[in-house]
Amino acid sequence: MDSLRYLIPHHGLQLLYGDKVIEVKNSEVNKGKAANGIVEKLQPDFIFAMGDDATDEDMFHELPSETISVKVGSKKSAAKYYVDSQQDAIQLLHSISGLVQKNQPE
Numbered sequence: 001m002d003s004l005r006y007l008i009p010h011h012g013l014q015l016l017y018g019d020k021v022i023e024v025k026n027s028e029v030n031k032g033k034a035a036n037g038i039v040e041k042l043q044p045d046f047i048f049a050m051g052d053d054a055t056d057e058d059m060f061h062e063l064p065s066e067t068i069s070v071k072v073g074s075k076k077s078a079a080k081y082y083v084d085s086q087q088d089a090i091q092l093l094h095s096i097s098g099l100v101q102k103n104q105p106e
Helices: 002-011 031-042 054-062 086-102
Strands: 013-018 021-026 048-051 068-072 081-083
Touching: 002 013, 013 054, 031 054, 048 054, 048 086, 054 068, 068 086, 081 086
Parallel strands: 048 068, 068 081
Antiparallel strands: 013 021
């Protein structure tokens, strides 16, 4: 693993430790840049981003400051908010969905 850590930066790659996974990826491509590209193209009124892995941190860093960002399972994150578990994330999404449905014009 040490030799991999040494070689990766010299080839434009990045090593990420996720939950039960080690990811080797191109350092120029990440979820943050991809998400920003979508935001720039669609120009949404509201941005909500949720993730549970170290690879989601790029997304939390790159999206505009008005983004509502939620980290699942860890308080240490660039996300503005966090929930403790995937079950809590599902409950949050159900709550948001209920609010949206309640406020829809008839």
